[in-house]
Amino acid sequence: MKPWPFEYHRANSIEDAIATLGRHGEGARLLAGGQSLIPMMNLGLATPDLVVDVGNLSDLAYVLVEDGVLRIGALATHNTIMEADASASACPMLVVAYHSVAHHTIRNRGTLGGNICHADPASEMPLVLTLLDASMVIRGARGERVVAAGNFFIDAFETEVEPAEMLTEIRIPAQAAGEGYAFEEMSQRKGDFAIVSAGCRLSIRKGQMTNVRFGLTGAGAQTRRMSVVEAKLEGAGPDDRLLAEAAELAVVNSDPSDDIHADAAYRLDLVRTMSRRVLAAAVRMTAKQGAL
Numbered sequence: 366m367k368p369w370p371f372e373y374h375r376a377n378s379i380e381d382a383i384a385t386l387g388r389h390g391e392g393a394r395l396l397a398g399g400q401s402l403i404p405m406m407n408l409g410l411a412t413p414d415l416v417v418d419v420g421n422l423s424d425l426a427y428v429l430v431e432d433g434v435l436r437i438g439a440l441a442t443h444n445t446i447m448e449a450d451a452s453a454s455a456c457p458m459l460v461v462a463y464h465s466v467a468h469h470t471i472r473n474r475g476t477l478g479g480n481i482c483h484a485d486p487a488s489e490m491p492l493v494l495t496l497l498d499a500s501m502v503i504r505g506a507r508g509e510r511v512v513a514a515g516n517f518f519i520d521a522f523e524t525e526v527e528p529a530e531m532l533t534e535i536r537i538p539a540q541a542a543g544e545g546y547a548f549e550e551m552s553q554r555k556g557d558f559a560i561v562s563a564g565c566r567l568s569i570r571k572g573q574m575t576n577v578r579f580g581l582t583g584a585g586a587q588t589r590r591m592s593v594v595e596a597k598l599e600g601a602g603p604d605d606r607l608l609a610e611a612a613e614l615a616v617v618n619s620d621p622s623d624d625i626h627a628d629a630a631y632r633l634d635l636v637r638t639m640s641r642r643v644l645a646a647a648v649r650m651t652a653k654q655g656a657l
């Protein structure tokens with residue numbers, strides 16, 4: 366299918382992009398890697414009358430570590446981030462999760478900024494960034510604001526970024542030494558969006574789990590950090606029975622619906638299995654690093 370007619374503007378700076386968005390109003394959309402917006406336009410699901418192409422703003426394609434924070438420019442592609450030494454050293458969980466995101470060719474064009482602004486509830490990165498306590502830098506005509514991942518994702522396909530604003534940077538605090546983490550998903554084919562995915566990170570100090578982060582996609586209408594599961598584990602010893610109980614708690618607190626990919630009962634089964642797996646894997650990882 367072909368998109369509706371639209372005007373095209375290639376931005377030559379962040380300021381130019383923001384000013385153009387501001388002048389044009391709600392009918393304008395930014396174009397980054399085009400891996401979500403172009404299919405949406407071809408299907409008639411997005412009908413912008415102006416597309417502001419920011420894909421050439423290479424100043425925003427960096428991945429670096431500064432003062433214990435992984436800083437990722439909004440236009441860094443998935444593959445650039447996945448392959449960067451800075452990602453591996455500061456946030457290895459991000460790299461592990463990236464192995465489940467799309468196909469190589471899609472990751473060559475798609476950007477992390479575009480991915481999280483699109484905010485597909487089946488997407489891995491909104492969950493991973495939430496579990497990693499990331500924050501997002503959003504720029505508009507009045508300046509810059511920094512929004513925690515927990516507040517950034519408002520609903521399915523809806524974020525804090527206003528129509529005349531642009532996401533410029535993602536900041537992720539470096540993971541603590543000795544921290545355990547795991548990310549798993551079930552999809553119909555490798556590289557497809559997940560039916561259910563689960564992520565967990567935690568540390569163990571003096572035999573007790575601490576800084577527990579746990580969440581799921583595919584378990585409800587949107588990405589969910591499950592604080593009820595985290596609270597059950599925080600401060601407790603990591604025994605197998607408790608981890609199994611925590612996985613059951615994840616099931617009880619999930620509310621998936623039937624769709625063309627899977628029915629709700631199957632998703633709940635996946636929630637149970639994936640939750641158990643990631644919790645056990647994160648504990649095992651801390652044990653291997655001698656943190657128990």
Ligand SMILES: Cc1cc2nc3c(=O)[nH]c(=O)nc-3n(C[C@H](O)[C@H](O)[C@H](O)COP(=O)(O)OP(=O)(O)OC[C@H]3O[C@@H](n4cnc5c(N)ncnc54)[C@H](O)[C@@H]3O)c2cc1C
Nearest residue numbers: 395397398399400401402467475476479480482488532557
């Ligand atoms: C076949 C296929 C399989 C895929 N599989 C997966 C998968 O398994 N998991 C997954 O997570 N994703 C998957 N994707 C989506 C992919 O990750 C996209 O690259 C990503 O969602 C969008 O990034 P983009 O740079 O292409 O953004 P674009 O498509 O250019 O833009 C997406 C949206 O974000 C907005 N936007 C872009 N950049 C900014 C910015 N800096 N500030 C404000 N708004 C901005 C745009 O206006 C648009 O609304 C898949 C895509 C395809 C085509």
